[in-house]
Amino acid sequence: MFFRNLTLFRFSPAVADDLERLDDVLPKHRMRPVGPMELSTTGFVSPLGRNEDALTHSLFGVVMVAVGGETKLLPSAVVNDELANRVQKIAETEGRKVSSRERKRIKDDVLNELLPRAFVRGSRTRAYADVVAGWLIIDTSSRKAAEDVLTELRGALGSFPAVPLAPEESPRILLTHWVSSGKLPKGFELGDEIELRDPATASGAIARCRRQDLDTDEVREHLRTGKQVFKIGLVFEDRISFVLSEALVLTKVRFTDVVLDEQPDSPESAAAEADANLAIMTGEYARLLSKLADVFKLPRPE
Structure with a gap:
């Protein structure tokens, strides 16, 4: 339950007022399972756990959310090996070189065949907004993961001008x-x-x-x-x-x-x-x- 990493952003009182809309807008941005021909998908999940349905949890001026994702595990080495095998087979059976355009088409074919069979890795990043003090606290040490949470919030709310910390003292x-x-x-x-x-x-x-x-x-x-x-x-x-x-x-x-x-x-x-x-x-x-x-x-x- 406790956050182990804190990446911090600040937001104004006006932005805090806009957070009251989260319960209304988040259901439209709920995470869906990654499709057979997709590499990844992201969206909001319950911050209370995988078997819960609520997309927000509020308590004493704090509102907690979570952004989930599913990513297909398709290593580039696997794709490149299969691509090399198919290019070599064409060269041996047809006695010709494969053009760059054809090579790209073959690679697309490989991806389309392998994607539905790829393993799926799930992720979940929790965050909470301290509405009174104007803090957004994200449970990650990764700047990219933190920005991904911000991107999802901005997409749901239309805008969410939370800003990185700008210390006056070094x-x-x-x-x-x-x-x-x-x-x-x-x-x-x-x-x-x-x-x-x-x-x-x-x-x-x-x-x-x-x-x-x-x-x-x-x-x-x-x-x-x-x-x-x-x-x-x-x-x-x-x-x-x-x-x-x-x-x-x-x-x-x-x-x-x-x-x-x-x-x-x-x-x-x-x-x-x-x-x-x-x-x-x-x-x-x-x-x-x-x-x-x-x-x-x-x-x-x-």
Whole structure:
């Protein structure tokens, strides 16, 4: 239930009002199974699970959705091998070379024959909108997957002008300062993971540490040689641990035992348990994102 990766976008109060239409428009954009002659299909699925029908789930000013997809697994190597076999057979039996136009036609024939027999891989990406604070939080670390969710929302709503984060403070500079000085904003502590790079060149030296104390001379020595912090593990208020990148994407997000102990022991039903977990998750993330917005100066669009 809990999101493990957070790719973030912001939207204005006017856009928040438009989200009230989701229940009306999403059924027209429900995901359908991929057809026998299609490579892929995408659309909205229930955020509550595969056996549920509702395409949205709302609770305390938060609305959650999910975008699903089905993709045919047809490796290019398989297609190219079959194409090569057919071209070679023509050359042997007819004693001629195959033109580029004929080769393209043969390849289309191969695809048409193999597609109906290809395996199908399903995907599902959840997201929720914090209507009050103007955050769109997508459970992925992939920019492409996040953009795919935005594309589906824009297609359903007609427009959805959520924007990527535009920090006024350079995350890389701030993160590097935190490690070099040992002074972090109130509520934050260093975790046990870091990635440092030499920003001078694209192929510069990279140092990665995991399960290691970051407040050490070894780490600071990397900084003295010119490396900067591109990713860092952090803990917020002893309640959430995560890895923060210079792009302000959060990965490996985990709640500590302090939060997990607050989960109900014996929920009345699966639905009640889902609501309780959603309330815990969105409440904790709201505090964290509010703090990140203050630290990195992430204004909400007007």
